Amino acid sequence: MNPTSRVKIEVCGARYNITSSEPEEYVKELGTQLNAQISDMLSQNSSLSVTDALILCLLNYMDNYRKVEENTDNMRSQLTGYLEDAAKYRIEADEAKREIETLRREVEKLKQELNHAKQAKS
Numbered sequence: 001m002n003p004t005s006r007v008k009i010e011v012c013g014a015r016y017n018i019t020s021s022e023p024e025e026y027v028k029e030l031g032t033q034l035n036a037q038i039s040d041m042l043s044q045n046s047s048l049s050v051t052d053a054l055i056l057c058l059l060n061y062m063d064n065y066r067k068v069e070e071n072t073d074n075m076r077s078q079l080t081g082y083l084e085d086a087a088k089y090r091i092e093a094d095e096a097k098r099e100i101e102t103l104r105r106e107v108e109k110l111k112q113e114l115n116h117a118k119q120a121k122s
Contacts, residue, residue: 011035012050 007018009031020027034057041053048056 012038012053 004019004021005024007020007024007027009016009018009028011031011034016031018027018031037057037060038050038053041056042048042050
């Protein structure tokens, strides 16, 4: 686990000390992205307060997070299905290999019997 560190960021003119186990550059990048999104919202709609812009950003993040979680769950479900199919096909392949080997032995035995029968006639 990464050690925790304190990272200073600035969002909408306010300074924050963030304690995180993530790398400092990562936390600073998050702060920069949040600040840019809030600034964009405020510049697009001058009637918004900083709090309003923060709430809208939060709703966007929550919506994206939920969609990512749903996609992740769907991918897990698909992967589980693929793994189950792969296991089933592996078992079928093993059974087919055993059947092929059994048939090869039978063919070899029949060839030997045929050779013995030919030799007995000669």
